[in-house]
Amino acid sequence: MDVSATVQVHVVGHPLVQHKLTLMREAGQSTKSFRQLLNEIGMLLCYEVTRDLPLQMIDIETPVARTQSPVIAGKKLIFAPILRAGAGFLDGMLDLVPSARVAHIGLYRDPETLAAVEYYFKTPQDLAERLVILMDPMLATGNSANAAIKGLKKRGAKEIRFVCLLAAPEGLANVRHENPDVAIWTAAVDERLNEHGYIVPGLGDAGDRMFGTK
Known part of the structure; x- marks a missing residue:
């Protein structure tokens, strides 16, 4: 499946991201290590999703001279993790x-229907x-992502970007459609x-591995 033809998706191939992702996939990784790696990858992905933020020039005084230098234009971002694992x-x-x-978005996946339930x-x-910036480590069926996007748009959001660690072709297609x-x-x-709606080969349930709940 040619993902790029069906959805505007950016696969971050940076060596540090790929190395840390491989470590996270390993079944024997401790809860502490998994949580730390997820935090580190979140920072690296943040660099990528904000790469094209608009800039404006401002006047500043350095220790040597006055100059103009760029800063991010407009209001700052909103980070919107889908709980639990998005945190x-x-x-x-x-x-x-x-x-x-x-923002905090509480959703869980119904184990029978795989539909997203908001709490x-x-x-x-x-x-x-x-x-x-909407975030959730796993884009599996796409139901949770779509429910979160729908809720954000209902509350007025105009520009939304979604960041995840792993995606399945089925989830990408679902988000593209909706x-x-x-x-x-x-x-x-x-x-x-x-x-069961889990990504293959994947890394299991990110929330359970992050919090040690299974």
Whole structure:
């Protein structure tokens, strides 16, 4: 399947990202290591998803002379992790953009239907004026991503980008069908989903591995 032909997706092939992803895939990785790696990859992916932010020139005084230098134009970002596992990206991204505002989106996947069920949704009021970075380690069926995007748009979001660690072709196609205006950044596109809706080869349940709950 030619993913780039079906959805605006950016696969981040940076060697550090790929190395850390391989470590995370290993079944024997400890909870502590998995959480740390997810945080580190979140920071690296943040570099990529913000690569084209607009800049403006301002006047500054260095210790040597006055000059003009670039800063990010307009209002800062909103980071929107899908709970639970999306929170694993948050600290690394906030280290890079500490002034960003944070939305929290609580969704869980119904084990029978695989539909996304909302239990919490709290966002800053000025969604329409900021770029929203939606984040979740796994883009599997795409149902949670679509539910989160729908909720953000309903609350006024105009520009949304989605960041994940792994994506399945089925999830990419689903997001493309429902939200073709939302670009996706991921470290890898895996083979497929299994009968339980898990990404293959994947890395298991990111939330359980992050929090040690299974």
